[in-house]
Amino acid sequence: MQAKMMIGRYVAADSWIHRLDPRAKLIAMVIYLVAVILAEQFTELAALTVFALLIMMSSRISLYRYFRASRPLWFIMAFMFIFYMLFDKSGNSLVNVAGLNITTGGVTYGAYAVWRMALLVTFTAILTFTTTPVDLNLGLERVFKPIKYAGGSPQQWSMMIGISLRFIPTIFEEADKVMKAQASRGADAQDLSFTQKGKMVMTLMVPVIVSAFRRAEELVQAMEARGYVLNAPRTSLRKLAWSGADHAFMALFIAMLLLVMWW
């Protein structure tokens, strides 16, 4: 189960993307997100795909890994496609059987939605694959800085996001343990039918959530025992350095966004 879970994991490799300032990468991801949402035509999406592929290839991480990162979302993607197909009635009718009317518009918009989703997921994986959790946290803290002027705490936000990322594999481990225990007592998920599997997932929820809360509580106590005080002013050992490469990276993304906006 853990092997399938690729989101939120750092992959060590020495590429220029790995060396970029985490702030640059974070801002670039947001720009890319906006561009993907704005893109509505085939040519725009195709251009964004090529752009994404180029960046991914220069990260020295195999494309297969990016492909795998999207795996947990395949089900949602399939659902989105079916939803568009069934309920979007624009364009010409393709199939019209027993009140079911599938149109060209439905199929195209469905495909576009799935395409956008895939672009988002695989491309955002660049951020987590090429940035160590420590750097990511530091970058988030800086990017969140404006929250301070609105009365929020950037440290708190970045800590929250950092910890949630850190907890993903832990929660899967926990679920794995309970599933093994259930299998040992005669309820092997592999042998169950689809509906029975659904019921098993429900029995999984309670213990996994309870233990996640318990772990969170323990983490808080461990942090406080070692002197962590929320919102206390602190310096950081690592200094972020914004270099020429970061300028270039930003410029690349801004150019891409402008291109999509005025296509």
Added chain:
Amino acid sequence: MAIVRAERLTFHYPRQGPSAPLALNGLDLTLEAGQFIAVLGSTGSGKSTLLQHFNGILQPVSGSLQILEYTFVGGEKQKGLKSLRQRVGLVFQFPEHQLFEETVERDLKFGPLQFGQSEEEAAASARKALRQVGLDDALLQASPFELSGGQIRKIAIATVLSSNPEVVVLDEPTATLDPVSRTELIQLLHRLCREEGKTIVMVTHRLDEVFAYADTFVLMKEGTVTFQGTRSELMSQPEQLEAAGIVIPSTLRFAALVMERTGAAWEELPYDIEAWADWIAARLKDIQNDYDGENGKEDQLCKPK
């Protein structure tokens, strides 16, 4: 009858990648039915991995493994192992993580119901298992999350006993228990083995707690079995324990010193504290008798025996 026969058994965890060390590395092992078997080894020696093979939760990557009438061959995944899991009950490490129902009773009934018992039979099994681990029926309606650590652990063991397996496999059941509960638990397992004929396979770090009870000792290191034998075989090869990174119990250390000073053989020496007390008392009585006897006969005084 052998219940476990492993030949060149190898296993590695897929997520650790092919370059990671093997969790089990060409392991050979044969275990007999009806015995109390203790598996010892330092952390990372592959004990837990081996135990999870015993009911097919993990299956060999290469080599072969025979459990009861089931045969696993490396690389071939098997499904539909329900009947095996009914006969081999597995208690995981940190049993507190393996409870998942809302009440103790439902957790205890889960196994029996899955294995085809009726609601009433399952309820009776649940009660029986709870009593076997020495807990009160009053706990049946409690939520597993509101109990103490020791109680949760006992209940986790009871959830496996309730399915009435022939073989009970336990992964460090005594860790984090207090000394009294620890002894109670070992005695319970020993009773299940002797009175109900169950085979008990138990992993532990502490040789002293199982030394007086286990029939067979298995030592593991780096994914292989380095020693398998009876108590006296183990006593005659204390270097095996050291090599496997196991703390030698004080009774055994004491015996080694007595042997060194007196030249006695391992077989003549006792192996637990009670037996040692009897042994020493008997020796003291001998000395007293000799002394009294010698006092009676003046002429024999001070003469060597």
